[in-house]
Amino acid sequence: MSSSDIFIGETIGTAVLILLGGGVCAAVTLKRSKAKDAGWLAITFGWGFAVLTGAYLAGGVSGAHLNPAVTIGLAVDGGTKWSDVPIYLGSQLLGAMIGAVLVWATYYGQFQAHLTDPEIINAKSGDEGMVDLKAAPKAGPVLGIFSTGPEIRNVAQNLVTEVIATTVLVLAILTQGLNDGGNGLGVLGALITALVVVGIGLSLGGPTGYAINPVRDLGPRVVHSLLPLPNKGGSDWSYAWIPVVGPLIGGTLAAFIFKLF
Template sequence: MSNGHIFVGETIGTAVLILLGCGVVAGVILKKSKAQAAGWVAVTFGWGFGVLGGAYIANSYSGGQLNPAVTIGIAIKSGEWSQVPVYLAGQLVGAIIGAFLVWVCYMGQFKAHLTDPEVLAGEGQDPAGPVSAGADPSPGGPVLGIFSTGPEIRHWVQNLMTEIVATTVLVLFILTLGLTKNNALSGLGILLIAFLVVGIGLSLGGPTGYAINPARDLGPRIVHALLPLPNKGRSDWGYAWIPVVGPLIGGALAGGIYQLAFA
């Protein structure tokens, strides 16, 4: 695969992933949305279908990795690192594009939500939860959860470990499906990964919102910080390192486990 194919494939595929994933969260959270209050199950399936759509679209161009943690795990498995920066660049750009498109599609709902008196009075705020020693007590605003993840209980060790464990499960599953540096996954493999993402969300998503993908969290958080949304609140950069570092550790751990147990 050429660098150009990889960058284009990862950009488009990740944009679709984030558009559908953050889009379902927007539909569930925002007032004047037909999907408002659809619940966590709807969110987890929306993210699963986002993975399905994005990976299918990008599969023939780049292998549809769409996730820096997956890219790191595959590099450890294959020993090939030369194209890793291209994958990471495409994934971050795609995540930013996808998050921006969510705002475009829900522009009226964002305006209605962020000017609603109940929201401004405190309803719909992302909960900070009990604050552990050394934690940043500042939660995000009323729409940050559409763009990026946040913990229910802000405890750095637990939050980091949750992201590491959940991402390790995801990446190890992908590696054992047989993805290599030169071969994309089969259509069935992509479908199985999508269902696993749903399962991870249902089982391990409760504590942190299961980023399990650094680009998925960082790209949309940047968009949240830059968009001219009234009353949007802060972007919670004090927490932002956890959904980046945790998944990267999980991807590397999965690659190491693969080498020790399956290679």
């Protein structure tokens, strides 16, 4: 596949992934949303369907990596050329940022209503935006719509959680032969991967919110820091390296395990 195929497929696929994944977080979090307080099941299945849709869109164009951890895992395994890795990573980050902006545009009125509500403005702690403000005082009340945050702030545990969860994801993808012939996941593979993401969210997502994808967290976090949101608070950059480094380690570890066994 050409560099333009990779760029177009990964940008569009990742943008849709973040639009739908971030969209379900916004739907569950924001006041004046019809899905307010729908809960963790809605979020996990929403992210699973987001992966499914993004993979369908990009599968036949770029292979639908949509995730630097997957790209690195495939490169270590030999299924992706290392010379293509920068194109994959750059387009994935761009797509993630575009998707985050589209979430903001879609829920613009709800963001304004939520962030100007006296209850939110006066809150000193709580779990608005799916972030524990007491454990993460620099995190804003809607940061959880854009990026992840731990329920218990422990660097070692948070990092290990992301490594384990991403290892499961990338192993599941490698065993489907994503790289065979460069044809992408295919219909069945995309469905299986989406279900794996739902399973990871339900089983392993509790401690950190399961980034399992560096650009899923970094791109929207950058957008959060730039958007003109009233009373949005900080972007919690002190935590931001964990959902980037952890998944990259997990993807690399998965590739070595796959090659070994």
